Amino acid sequence: MIKDFESKLEEYAHLLVDIGMNVQPGQTPRITASVDCAGLARKCVRICYERGAKDVIMDWTDGFVTRQRYLHADSSVFSEFPGYLAEKFSFMAQEKCPVLSIAGDDPALLSGVDPLRIRAQQKAASLPRKAFNELLMSNRIQWAVGAHPVLPWAHAVFPGLDPESALDMLWDAVFTACRITGDGKAVERWEAHLSSLSEKASVLNSLDLKELRYTNSLGTDLVIGLPEGHVWVGGSDDTDGGITFLPNIPTEEIFTAPHRLKVDGIVYSAMPLSLEGNIIDNFSIRFERGKIVEVHAEKGEYLLKEAVALDDGASYLGEVALVPFDSPIRKSGIMFLNTLFDENASCHLAFGSSYPENLKGSGDMSKDELIEHGLNDSITHVDFMVGTQDLSIEGIRRDGTSVAIFRDGSFAF
Ligand code: ZN
Ligand code: ZN
Secondary structure, three states: OOOOHHHHHHHHHHHHHHHHHOOOOOOOOEEEEEHHHHHHHHHHHHHHHHOOOOOOEEEEEOHHHHHHHHHHOOHHHHHOOOHHHHHHHHHHHHHOOOEEEEEOOOOOOOOOOOHHHHHHHHHHHHOOOHHHHHHHHOOOOOEEEEEOOOHHHHHHHOOOOOHHHHHHHHHHHHHHHOOOOOOOOHHHHHHHHHHHHHHHHHHHHHOOEEEEEEEOOOOOEEEEEOOOOEOOEEOOEEOOOOOEEOOEOOOOOEEEOOOOOOEEEEEEOOOOEEEOOEEEEEEEEEEEOOEEEEEEEEEOHHHHHHHOOOOHHHHOEEEEEEOOOOOHHHHHOOOOOOHHHHOOOOOEEEEEOOOHHHEOOHHHOOHHHHHHOOOOOOOOEEEEEOOOOOOEEEEEEOOOOEEEEEEOOEEOO
16 A cells, blocks of 8 residues: 555646646536546546536546447448537537546557457547547647556556556556655646756757757667748647646657758657557667658567558657656656657657647637648657767757757756
8 A cells, every 4th residue: 555645646637637627617627537547537627516516517538438339330320420419519619618638548458459440440439529620639628638547557657567556556656657645745846847948948948959960879870851930839828828738747848840851861769669569679760851761679669660651641750859878767667558658758750740849820820820830730640769878969050050958868057
């Protein structure tokens, strides 16, 4: 049993509601959580009301029920999206409901399910959810994602331990990664951490960088061009109405968009990549004029080759993120098998789609204009870790001068 579990859980709930969603008086937040995460979700509901929420929409899910439905329901239901649910999404879009999703499912929840059923369901849901998702993607409503340890996840992370010890270990790791100690001060610690991230981001934005040059002893030798007008983002976001919120808890990264056509050289992986439950390890990726032209992996090579060929955009980069080597998540040495945590362990890149928030003026641009400015578009977005203890990143400014960005795996400024 974890020491001070209840008070740590309370601190976690405050972090999700007060820093994550930052619920304002009169708002109607929506929370989704599995029934296995009820303890944390109920605390979040209570805190929302304490913050003056007009109402809270609590949507419970149940992994068991979800799986039974995918396995046994009539196949016609997956290509339909019921009208009453569509109405719910248009209500949430109209009310600009802040959303919190507490993720806590078995990583193998959908194993053995016909992928056609999953794809049909995603497709059927995409149109009715479009208005709401667009508000979400363009940060016009507050949204946050946090994770809740459950037994199957804990077992996947610590396969050698008995189930109860594995779950305790995972809770401990999640609390540590989220700077939760039980002293009730996680919110203050996060305010300080977030302001240091945003200071770093504004330094990077003031440099007007043209490209980044990565080198390390693994053999990484990579030039990443940055689009004109790129924006470094770190920590929290603001809605157009000026409400600050934190989408990912925890977060350690400062990231921007690479220019999709200006990446050249080779990069070596610093950590294994977990892709839909499979591990790809010790891999390298070579780029020519932005495009991935060669992929090698000691383990899982064919999976990586498939992943970068999913569509046209999958073979170009969409994100470049800086995370110091001494981040608490990397220091824990734990592979969480969950991107929310693992992408905060090290400097990473992602192949696939870019985030429009990483380009100045993107709000008024069409998809084609975003691509013209160097952003990438794809149905996929896969983060992979490249940051080692000896990683150097040299920045080249638009005026041709150079500036040290990373030395020995951490920020040089
Ligand atoms: Zn990232
Ligand atoms: Zn990413």
